[in-house]
Amino acid sequence: MSLALAVLLAFGIGLAALVAVVVGVAVGWITRRVADETAVRGLIALAVGAAALPGVVAWAVVDADRSSLASAVDLGFGPLSTAVAALVAVVVGGVAAGVVGTAAVAGVLAARPDLPGVDDPAAARRRYLRYLTALFAVAFAVVSAAGPLLRTGPLGVGAVLALAAPAFWIGGPFLSVLVAGGGTRPPTDAEAARVERLRDACDVDVRGVRVVEGGDRHVALNLLGAPRARVLFVSAAALDALDDGTLTALLVARREQAARYERPAAAAAVLLAAVPLVAGLYDGLPTLVGVGAAAAVVLAGFALTRRLRLRADDRAADRVGAAALATAFERACEVAGFDAGDDSAWNWLSSEPSLARRIERLRRRAARSE
Template identity: 35%
Template sequence: MYALQANPPSIAVAVATAGVLLVVAFVLGLVGSAVARRLSNPVSKYRLLYGGVILPFALLAYVVVRSTGFGPALLGTALADGSTLLGALLTAFLELFAAGLVGLAAYAPTVRGVREARNIDLSTGRALARMTRWVLGVSVVAAAVLVPLERGSSTIVTMALLAVFVGGVQVAAPWMIPLLRTTRRPTDAAADRLDTLRERAALSVRDTRVLETESEETASATVRGPPGYRRLFVTSTFLEAFDDETATALLAIQAGRIRTRVLARTMGTVLAAVVPLFVLFEDVGPTLPLLGASVAAVLGGLWLTRRGVRAADDDAAERVGPDTVADALERYAAVHEMEPNRRRLSNPLSKTPALGDRIDRLRAQETAR
């Protein structure tokens, strides 16, 4: 954080920099959307655009706005004094939220393309309102975490705080998600149906919440929370778009991911990759070996995560049958207007095997029976 200075950062420079980033982000989203719409399997390409281009640009924007003193410039010298907890929190929030707005500027021109690619009635205003709520919530949480991490008295303390944060996210997820997304309790009829589906899928959770997707039409199910208080989140489209057999198979995959600890593998990858970087930033180790260790942790962790996903598919196949799981994945792709992609070699930077490869693998299991 910025310490109290006689010459605080220039608000003109900070605001101008943020403005340039917003314009560049909008153009980036506009061009990226135009390219994605013209490629085969555009829905998958939009997902790649979000994860591979827009998100990294938003992270870059955070680095830039922070380097220009955006938070201190807006708050003024007194509040932005890094020695006060309030000033540090406000500064971190403003800079994180500014980076989030840059990401929203890139996201905005893509909504129309996604709407046409998936043939859904999703207004740009509604999509931006939903994403703004998410960005606001994430900025608050990230600021509350970033400040203590930066104030860690040593590398060991900082890494310990990071580990606590990663674990805390898992523990708090059942309560955090309703703050970031609109949720509701399932109706009596839906609750009865979900109880039956979960029993068939061998998915044990404490309760269920329905995520309102409205015209977004995203059909998904996920489980979050620690053992003993796991909560199932299903979208309203999931309940409407899938029959019982398909829904059971998709829930069985979620049950398999719990048993194979896919989420734990992902979190472990993050921690293993970040630890060498913290040591590097403290200048207590050789640069290249530490960077190599971080890259190796990412590649190794993602490989383990992909294995966990395949093991979860196998677990679900044992429960409901390989063909049933394969059919469910194909139905999932059809609802989202996706063409299941296939790769000769796994993407080393992906935590999930290609959907088409997962389907082919399940079909082969059925044939081998």
């Protein structure tokens, strides 16, 4: 890659970051008037959206010049030099995505530093930088590795999609460790003993436990991975601020979500949406039809996963009680400084039902059982 191209690429990334900051400030002002849950989802969508285009462009530009890069890093063995050149493209694309996406986050937090779940804007920016860089770098690495298959046409693309869905599901714990913004660590002896008591009470079997560092208002508890290989991720803030009853209710809810394969269903919806897009590239399907079909697949998949989440809540309520589960959700929101607010009119764009709707359903169920 020539020096002129490298300078032009750096200038483009810098300009994109500047635009992202301005857009972020505007979005931050707008989110002052919306519910906390909608604001947080908007921040995440903006961060990923702002990171995507410059990341893809930077990766594609560098990867397209892979032969000259391989010559520049000649290691005496052609395939190894090519692999190193591909790795350079992956890193550049990941860094570009991380920088621009984090710039958008910085703009939002400049306009709204009191955003729920953010107790330190500087720490939040660092978390997003690590998260976005790792997320896009992994995505570009997968695409690079699958390049020969992708170039064979629709069958190759289908094979990549069929392999990618279970790979990301099984590799979920590894990816979570890689992209965790605040980093993860093994639990202390006291934390491990407490988590083991909670798991026994909830009948949850996991391969390991990781504690996520993310600040005093980062409240999270997740079960990731395939059955018999799941890893429990729990934030330090959740362990410090929530009592055993609350954590038990939240863990039961996560167990039921994992039992209904909610995350794989959401991922499958996104991956399946690529089918009509690929058909447009290879089989002459009109672009508008392909995009429309992809959007329909995603929306239908998200509707399904929202239903799965509500069904999981019902099963969890059978175990711990609807009122107890609703109270656990409310307590977690309180610790995070998060106002669940009202059910969002834009929730059909999300794979998760709004927390307000979930709590309301549980309260209604508890009232009926009294």
